[in-house]
Amino acid sequence: MTYKIGIDAGGTHTTAEAYDQNGNLLTKVETGQGNVNADYEEAMANIKDAIRQIQAELGPDCEKILAGIAGVSVTGEYAKISQELANTFNVPSKTITDSAIALYRALKGKDGILTIAGTGSVVNGLQNGHIIAVGGYGHLLGDEGSGYAISIAALKKALNTYDQGKTSPLTEMFTRHFNVNRMEDCNALVYRMDRPQIGKLALLVSSLANQGDSDAILVLEDQADLLAHDILMCLDRFTTPKPMDIAFTGSVLTKNEVVRKRVEADILAKYPDANFIISDGGNASGVLYDEATDYTRPLIK
Amino acid sequence: MTYKIGIDAGGTHTTAEAYDQNGNLLTKVETGQGNVNADYEEAMANIKDAIRQIQAELGPDCEKILAGIAGVSVTGEYAKISQELANTFNVPSKTITDSAIALYRALKGKDGILTIAGTGSVVNGLQNGHIIAVGGYGHLLGDEGSGYAISIAALKKALNTYDQGKTSPLTEMFTRHFNVNRMEDCNALVYRMDRPQIGKLALLVSSLANQGDSDAILVLEDQADLLAHDILMCLDRFTTPKPMDIAFTGSVLTKNEVVRKRVEADILAKYPDANFIISDGGNASGVLYDEATDYTRPLIK
Known part of the structure; x- marks a missing residue:
């Protein structure tokens, strides 16, 4: 079964949710802080940990990952993080700010x-x-x-x-x-x-x-x-x-x-x-409303 | 010769000045930061160092010490510092904020x-x-x-x-x-x-x-x-x-x-x-204008 992952990575915790093609919530996991400006290594470890837990449960057929991450508007590392997630999980990935994924979610x-x-x-x-x-x-x-x-x-x-x-x-x-x-x-x-x-x-x-x-x-x-x-x-x-x-x-x-x-x-x-x-x-469900195709592809197949 | 010491202890440096009975400046020394709220031990060491340098130059006949100290309005340790200076130097001492000694000086x-x-x-x-x-x-x-x-x-x-x-x-x-x-x-x-x-x-x-x-x-x-x-x-x-x-x-x-x-x-x-x-x-000259007699006396003679 294919699914998509939405991530809301904030200053105190990171929430990742997986949805099927019909927008049904399949599973939800929570890990620690996800602000890449506060602590890049720690935030990325928590974000990856959340994705790993979902892949372990639902298998490898993830269609895309939309990560809304606190602090990325300050560091500007959108492309770097997108590529890192795409390569690590072999899934097209996109990084936006946590307020942007909240916006997708709030306005559907x-x-x-x-x-x-x-x-x-x-x-x-x-x-x-x-x-x-x-x-x-x-x-x-x-x-x-x-x-x-x-x-x-x-x-x-x-x-x-x-x-x-x-x-x-x-x-x-x-x-x-x-x-x-x-x-x-x-x-x-x-x-x-x-x-x-x-x-x-x-x-x-x-x-x-x-x-x-x-x-x-x-x-x-x-x-x-x-x-x-x-x-x-x-x-x-x-x-x-x-x-x-x-x-x-x-x-x-x-x-x-x-x-x-x-x-x-x-x-x-x-x-x-x-x-x-x-x-x-939860704002992670913002992934359901992003119709754009500009996701970063994995470099390694 | 008797003299009085005025101290202006601020966030970046401490200035101590000695004046004779006629208000003539006898000597002036400068040491490091004197904010007791930022670092009590360091500030007190710098303040004492300044007084010691003046006593070494002018002898023991110091009549009084008026110390205007940054941060003391936050810590509230007026009495403690006054007693510490009085005992260390065997001189009547008084502690006020650095802004108060500046006020004495500005308005004479x-x-x-x-x-x-x-x-x-x-x-x-x-x-x-x-x-x-x-x-x-x-x-x-x-x-x-x-x-x-x-x-x-x-x-x-x-x-x-x-x-x-x-x-x-x-x-x-x-x-x-x-x-x-x-x-x-x-x-x-x-x-x-x-x-x-x-x-x-x-x-x-x-x-x-x-x-x-x-x-x-x-x-x-x-x-x-x-x-x-x-x-x-x-x-x-x-x-x-x-x-x-x-x-x-x-x-x-x-x-x-x-x-x-x-x-x-x-x-x-x-x-x-x-x-x-x-x-x-310099605000240390504020000592010239404090006519009050409520200086803390040394406990040890």
């Missing part, structure tokens, strides 16, 4: 936009086979509307209140969370956290916003505006007729109603016929 | 504000012996108006232009500086730079602003507004009659006219009798 191969906002954020538009990327420049230079950006903006807002010699529900939330007496004392602790840990503080901000706190709501709305601005730039760059499907994925957009509703309102103000889709779950 | 012991904007930024106000600190929360959570913040804001502005599919003098400046073809390709290089290196990109932004580029001017003015906002918060917190001397130090405020003039204009709009002072050069 149709043109439109995928907006991801989790710990980081990025906007990817697809029109006539051409991808337009907006944002996604990482925690220092971008990631508007991400959990990380929300957390930092909320901490800055609370520090501003503290600098005025005042307290607020936001300062009280942070000092309680970090178990310190003064807002200022949160800082040293924040600088010792990694980015995903900082990003999770956004959950506290959301929870305070849901209780109606104006500072928390303002922080979320500001970040939503920045993210909507990125999506609008992508829509502006589409040629007419513009595709109007806009998919959202990532914890901030799928779980935070304040952010998603504000983003939707900002977009509808300029593009009233925009259509919003929520896409959560 | 008078009440007022010192604003530092170099790689980082912080605002310190002094009134009736009480210090009010605003900002200074580091590159992720603050440092408004610093060289680092200017560089990041300029990179974000250029990436925004790039995301619109356009170029500008700012994007051209960055791609030329990094010797890459696309604005996007600057990013991986920026993420490999350390904070002082990133902060130095602000010089390019200043130079473009001096040529009249509107994007570069906007970036500088935005950061100046944020820094002025911190200074205004400090002025707001003073009790009436408020001290009106505001000293500026650090490369951004002493060398960048666009930033300094904007900060001054913002402050004068609310406090028309503000008086601005430029303070550059």
Whole structure:
């Protein structure tokens, strides 16, 4: 039986899924981190391990491998990785970013936009086979509307209140969370956290916003505006007729109603016929929607 | 001959100066980094080495040591370090932050504000012996108006232009500086730079602003507004009659006219009798202006 493999290789784990000709899921395996910019050797070992497990189960008749890999947009090693996979497994292979395979999956191969906002954020538009990327420049230079950006903006807002010699529900939330007496004392602790840990503080901000706190709501709305601005730039760059499907994925957009509703309102103000889709779950199935034939062939038969 | 020692212990080097009773500089020595948060043992070794060199030259009759030490506001080890210096050198000693000794020096012991904007930024106000600190929360959570913040804001502005599919003098400046073809390709290089290196990109932004580029001017003015906002918060917190001397130090405020003039204009709009002072050069002489007697005494005579 022939099958195709889709891979979603991200910063914490790699998911590989195999589908038959009718799009039925045959099997799914998960291995470790797959970000080739964080650790190329480790990521490639985890990606190959996932493919090997599937071949061991389903046999050699794999038709193609579409690998969506985190970090490849930074390293630029699309061709190198495609050739390495094609040669190792003797299967036509193609490497794209993890956000691109998520885009194929979210829009089922149709043109439109995928907006991801989790710990980081990025906007990817697809029109006539051409991808337009907006944002996604990482925690220092971008990631508007991400959990990380929300957390930092909320901490800055609370520090501003503290600098005025005042307290607020936001300062009280942070000092309680970090178990310190003064807002200022949160800082040293924040600088010792990694980015995903900082990003999770956004959950506290959301929870305070849901209780109606104006500072928390303002922080979320500001970040939503920045993210909507990125999506609008992508829509502006589409040629007419513009595709109007806009998919959202990532914890901030799928779980935070304040952010998603504000983003939707900002977009509808300029593009009233925009259509919003929520896409959560596995992106490896994006392989089902890539009709392109530009897969790298094995050098050794 | 009795003398007093002032120490300015910063992230790259430690300066110690000795003064006689009339405020004449007797000698000055420089050793390595003195940030106790970066490396406590190394910083203390460098600080002690500087004091030892001065005692070797001027003899044991040191009246007091005032140590302004970077990082101590994070670690909070004021008392511990004061006692350690007092015991080691058998001299009454006091530990404050490096920004506080800079404040004593800039205002010659008078009440007022010192604003530092170099790689980082912080605002310190002094009134009736009480210090009010605003900002200074580091590159992720603050440092408004610093060289680092200017560089990041300029990179974000250029990436925004790039995301619109356009170029500008700012994007051209960055791609030329990094010797890459696309604005996007600057990013991986920026993420490999350390904070002082990133902060130095602000010089390019200043130079473009001096040529009249509107994007570069906007970036500088935005950061100046944020820094002025911190200074205004400090002025707001003073009790009436408020001290009106505001000293500026650090490369951004002493060398960048666009930033300094904007900060001054913002402050004068609310406090028309503000008086601005430029303070550059050594801060160790702040020891001359500390009239307090709360120095930690040696435990061992």
